[in-house]
């Protein structure tokens with residue numbers, strides 16, 4: 136079986152060499168095809184940070200083991216890490232955070248064991264990076280949460296919980312504020328939960344979740360979140376178990392999966408052979424399990440745990456009274472401990488059942504679509520206009536264009552209603568949302584909306600527009616604060 140390997144930038148080649156040395160010593164039945172990705176590939180003029188040959192190899196092999204990579208600053212290029220995850224639809228980012236014997240934390244000292252798996256949606260949310268300046272003062276980021284995307288990652292999280300024999304699966308969210316986007320994610324969570332009656336499924340608002348994770352992390356098992364919240368919560372969990380040096384991650388897709396450490400290129404220690412390879416090794420072990428090499432994964436993990444228990448450490452952690460070893464020596468210590476059993480969390484050695492990382496080849500882009508059960512209709516429009524006038528003045532101008540089909544419902548500024556009622560204590564910026572709804576919630580057409588747009592554009596610069604949709608009697612848009 137073959138996998139693609141990209142060593143990465145900074146400490147990437149040092150830690151990747153250490154991990155591959157461990158794999159070779161353990162006779163892991165894998166072949167490695169090295170591909171060109173990273174900062175130096177950007178510098179050679181490839182705007183997505185990888186060569187066309189690298190892309191082709193990864194798509195053919197289906198598994199990429201990668202070191203950290205640097206995105207050049209200020210060149211207008213997008214992060215190669217984010218591009219890779221999105222292009223290949225690795226929709227679930229899975230990170231398992233466990234207490235490691237030998238890695239001292241406040242929780243290990245208090246005798247509180249941690250074993251939390253965070254599954255983060257990996258493609259949508261603000262990570263679409265769809266951003267615009269609407270006026271000189273106002274920036275807008277579009278946050279996409281989709282039903283098929285949410286179902287895909289949530290279903291994966293439930294499968295993980297089942298395999299892990301988890302006691303609990305929790306959805307972290309902010310649906311109390313973002314009722315439509317996070318509300319959709321939460322709705323999908325409980326929809327999938329019905330298929331897993333044996334698992335206790337619950338939800339916690341993300342700020343409360345953060346507080347509970349730092350006070351009682353042992354009460355959580357599997358947590359699933361949208362992309363940005365998941366990003367923050369997973370780094371918080373990394374801190375609970377000893378920091379970034381111990382945080383592995385797997386980016387799982389149906390066709391291609393990417394395995395990498397959570398940490399970056401650590402430029403401050405690059406080239407010194409002192410980096411901690413544990414996070415990359417743990418990511419590599421989840422890759423071995425992903426392709427069915429469970430026996431190799433368990434033997435190596437037990438050797439790693441034994442090594443940590445025996446107090447061997449790189450400079451970034453461990454007992455400071457004992458001298459640290461370097462990256463190569465740490466890898467050699469693990470190799471010398473193959474076959475040894477750690478006192479805590481020893482992994483059961485199950486025979487390998489090798490599969491193939493790329494089970495099928497795609498000819499077309501898969502379309503993910505869910506069935507609409509009720510009729511959709513347009514009942515109005517939000518027009519985001521540039522103006523530094525008072526709400527009353529704006530309303531007077533807008534009322535002229537409402538015509539027979541529309542009525543001016545309200546004007547809001549930064550999401551707070553300022554007309555027909557509001558407060559003079561609400562500070563304004565030079566962009567506001569003018570909401571028109573149809574008379575008696577009658578259906579209107581796109582042409583009706585364009586007519587309104589044309590009229591209003593005589594008075595204002597229209598920066599952006601959103602249709603107001605209804606599905607049956609369900610409103611597909613939020614109300615302004617105070618509406």
Ligand code: NAD
Pocket residue numbers: 146150202203204205206216379380395396397398399400401402403404409410411412414451
């Ligand atoms: P970083 O994770 O590289 O470093 C933060 C701190 O942690 C540094 O002090 C570093 O020395 C230490 N550290 C990180 N990994 C370590 C290890 N294995 N052993 C010992 N110490 C370790 O974060 P940063 O400095 O914010 O980012 C540096 C670069 O990495 C940036 O260009 C960033 O874009 C990139 N980055 C890449 C990835 C990725 O490839 N997935 C992830 C994060 C950051």
